Amino acid sequence: MMRPSLGLASLTAGTLTVAAAYIAVLLPGPATAWPAWSVALGTCLLLFGFLDLGAGRRDGRPLAVRLVFAGTAIWVAVGFLGILWSTPADLETPFVWGLPLPAAWMIYVLGIGPALFLPLAWVVLFRSATLPDDALDRLRAAKRAHEAAGEDTP
Numbered sequence: 018m019m020r021p022s023l024g025l026a027s028l029t030a031g032t033l034t035v036a037a038a039y040i041a042v043l044l045p046g047p048a049t050a051w052p053a054w055s056v057a058l059g060t061c062l063l064l065f066g067f068l069d070l071g072a073g074r075r076d077g078r079p080l081a082v083r084l085v086f087a088g089t090a091i092w093v094a095v096g097f098l099g100i101l102w103s104t105p106a107d108l109e110t111p112f113v114w115g116l117p118l119p120a121a122w123m124i125y126v127l128g129i130g131p132a133l134f135l136p137l138a139w140v141v142l143f144r145s146a147t148l149p150d151d152a153l154d155r156l157r158a159a160k161r162a163h164e165a166a167g168e169d170t171p
Contacts, residue, residue: 034059038055057098085138097127
């Protein structure tokens, strides 16, 4: 029996949210604003779901890892919301560090933020979340057993 998975639930909700937004923009009638917000929300749910499922372990994911993934999804949500809130209908927008405000949100918040944060979080959490001592001990024991059996090691 499959255990309930927060990552799978997040992927399902994100897919349904983005699908609803796509269906809404294809319907006849005047355009509404909610599909853009739905795509932003659905993308963040999908991001968390993919990260959470990708970091799966037999004994579950440590809370710290899930918090990093949730924090990243929230950070990306803030970036998308910033883009949506700062894009006026007339497209007249101030410049921030050489870029129009929506582009600044995209580059500085969505691009640079996670690119700096995720590698640092991985380094900090690697020993406790990615390769704990007991897993490293099991790996070393398997290597010794493999060598004792006289099999070639790659």
